[in-house]
Amino acid sequence: MALIACKECGRMISKRAKTCPQCGARNRYTSRLTWIVVSGCVLIFYSFNYVSKHSEVSPHKAVVQKTPETSSPGNPAEYDVWVTSDNCWVVEEPSAASTVVGAIKGNAVVTIKDDGGEWLKIIYAPVRDMVTGNFIECPGYYIRKKDTTKTPPQKR
Incomplete structure (x- = not known):
């Protein structure tokens, strides 16, 4: 016979x-049948939850393969490059005789569009004005x- 403590007076009583x-307090105990049902x-x-998670395709787990952009005269590629020279001059037009608008310091990241020539069109870059030294907007410059690289520069 198993004995348990009464919940009211604390004396030992039969489990049954x-x-x-x-003290006359009711003896409420949880039977094995109750534990089995619960x-x-x-x-x-949990089994329904497990089965429902593993049977449907999650949009977060889908693998998306992005095709690499290739540069051609009709479809210029857009990507990030790093400035390798100490000062990279920003010009208005793609020619050596064009007006210098600003400069980009070395190791800066620049988003550009490459149409295959020796010049890269800026989409976004941290360009400083030559006169004031403030940052300026420069899309289209x-x-x-030759002043850039596609690989990140090594720390000195």
């Missing part, structure tokens, strides 16, 4: 007794391809 003989419900809930 309906009331405590000392654990079965929990198991069924150009830099020389």
Whole structure:
């Protein structure tokens, strides 16, 4: 015979007794059948949850393969490059005689469009004005391809 403590008076009573003989409090205990039913419900809930997660295709797990952009005269490629020279001059037109608008410091990242020539058209770059030294907007201006690289520079 298994003995348990009464929840009211704390004296030892039989596990199967309906009331405590000392204080008269009802003996409520959880039977094995109750535990089996509760654990079965929990198991069924988690199994449905597990099956539903693994049967549907998640949009976050889908693999998207992006085709690399190739540069051609009709379809220029857009990508990021790093400035390799100490000062990279920014000009209005893609020619050596064009007016210098600003400069980009070395190791800066520049988003450009490459149409295959020796000049790269700027999409976004941290360009400083030559006179004031403030940053300026410069989409549509150009830099020389020889002043840039596609690989990140090594730390000195």
